[in-house]
Amino acid sequence: MNLQIIHATFASGEGEEAVELIENLGMEVEDYKLIESDSGDLLIINLLYDKVDIIIDKLKGKFDFTNNVHRSLMIFTPDTIIPRNKEKVDQESYRSARETIINYARDNSEVSLQLIFLALVAAIITSLGLIINNTPVIVGSMIIAPVFGPIAAMAIGIVLGDLKLLGRGFLAEMTVVGIAVSVGAIFGLIIPNVAVNHALKVRMLPTLPDLLIALAAGGAGAYSLIKNVKSQQLVGVVIAAALIPVMATIGIGISLGNLNLIVGATLLLLGNFFALLLAIILVFYYQGLKPQWWYASTAKKLIKRSLIILTVSVIILTLPLSAITYQQMIKEKPEDIVRKVYRQQFSDQLENRLVSIEIKPKSKEILLVLYSSQETSSTYFKFLTNEIKNKLGTDYNVIFEVIPTKIIRPTVSIEQ
Secondary structure (H helix, E strand, O other), X not given: OXXXXXEEEEOOOOHXXXXXXXXXXXOOHHHEEEEOOOOOEEEEEEEOOOOHHXXXXXXXXXXXXXXXXXXXXXXXXXXXXXXXXXXXXXXXXXXXXXXXXXXXXXXXXXXXXXXXXXHHHXXXXXXXXXXXXXXXXXXXXXXXXXXXXXXXXXXXXXXXXXXXXXXXXXXXXXXHHHHHHHHHXXXXXXXXXXXXXXXXXXXXXXXXXXXXXXXXXXXXXXXXXXXXXXXXXXXXXXXXXXXXXXXHHHHHHHHHOOHHHHHHXXXXXXXXXXXXXXXXXXXXXXXXXXXXXXXXXXXXXXXXXXXXXXXXXXHHHHHHHHHHHHHHHHHOHHHHHHHHHHHHHHOOOOOOXXXXXXXXXOOOEEEEEEEEEOOOOHXXXXXHHHHHHHXXXXXXXXXXXXXXXXXXXXXXXXXX
């Protein structure tokens, strides 16, 4: 249950006007309380209905809460609720008030010292985590990174027709992107012997499942926000939707001059960005988040154009992602099987002795190039061949190109 409460203060005597206004909107006497005094009136309203945004709009239209020192408007969500009429509460469809969602968007789309600091710290952590191939460190940076908030602010701006909020969210997101890419490039340059490890390779080769994860994360984040801005599920969404490692990967790719790393990570970044935006907009729209009436026309046009652009962008991005997915999950599967069999047979988990594997699907030929000492028995290669054929099929022809190695133990004489 997501009950929200309004505390509205007025000059003495204005409370009755506010009560008349909300009663005309269908508010029942049990859902509000007016406290009158010579120093001012306090109106407490329990927001249980789909009319939440209408009530707030009408109050703001009738009373100027910004420029009058005797008036104020506060909206908050209590942690614990004991409803008077449980059956009535169960029948209602709850969501956060539009003002609450707008405040969330504004707070998370401001290019402030806090956003810059968090983006900088998260970028440093994720860059180092990527370079040393440390997954827990990378995940930790995702929690810190202020990435989801600006994207959500952009989506909220689109749904509500608020171009200013859309622009703020975009500027904040681009600020985070600039910081993360720059930090990744700097660490890629100053740290010696940076190589494309597993953590970087994963982000260099985005696949269709990555796009689906972004859609699901965006939908979950939007649903959590619209039901309760304080939702604990948002932490999980922030991790699932965090793009800070991808941004840092682009920077590391720039420092290494690795075009594949740059292009792959950029594809992943764009795919996640568009998918998140698309999912958030759709959930907000179908959950009934509506703009104020003076933004209605702008919002209608903006939503239509945005959905077309985002849908087309996602469809276009599925083409290269589909190709990479085929390469990773279907075409390269035999190679993964061969590597697994090799590691088991030679007890070479790091593949230090394996130079390359070449598989020709049409001719059913597998070529393994590896280092091996002259004393290695041919039995090892026969057993390896049989294991590979058992896994892939007996029609495969396994060929070994062996680079012989020799162990030398030089004797060193020590001069007196």
